[in-house]
Amino acid sequence: MLMTNEVMAKFNMKGGKGKLAFTKLRLFTVVRESVRRTTAETEASIAAAVAFCLKYAPDRVGEVEEKLFLKLNFFFFIRGPEFGQFEFC
Numbered sequence: 001m002l003m004t005n006e007v008m009a010k011f012n013m014k015g016g017k018g019k020l021a022f023t024k025l026r027l028f029t030v031v032r033e034s035v036r037r038t039t040a041e042t043e044a045s046i047a048a049a050v051a052f053c054l055k056y057a058p059d060r061v062g063e064v065e066e067k068l069f070l071k072l073n074f075f076f077f078i079r080g081p082e083f084g085q086f087e088f089c
Contacts (some may be wrong), residue, residue: 008057009058010056011054012054031046032050053067
């Protein structure tokens with residue numbers, strides 16, 4: 001785990017609306033480059049996956065089970081280095 005949901009809830013990709021910009025962190029560069037080196041994902045798909053995880057982080061804080069259950073169909077999967085391997089954010 002790189003960040004807790006409580007910490008992720010304080011970020012969005014660009015900042016604004018009282019949140020910090022995740023793209024300005026070195027951690028974003030590390031995540032992006034790690035995924036690019038181990039998968040065939042594009043920068044756009046990596047950014048979309050990170051944005052999705054950040055967007056729903058507040059819902060995973062506190063009453064996770066109830067809110068998360070309703071949104072499972074909307075989860076963005078990130079392909080792992082092995083074919084068919086998927087991970088939730």
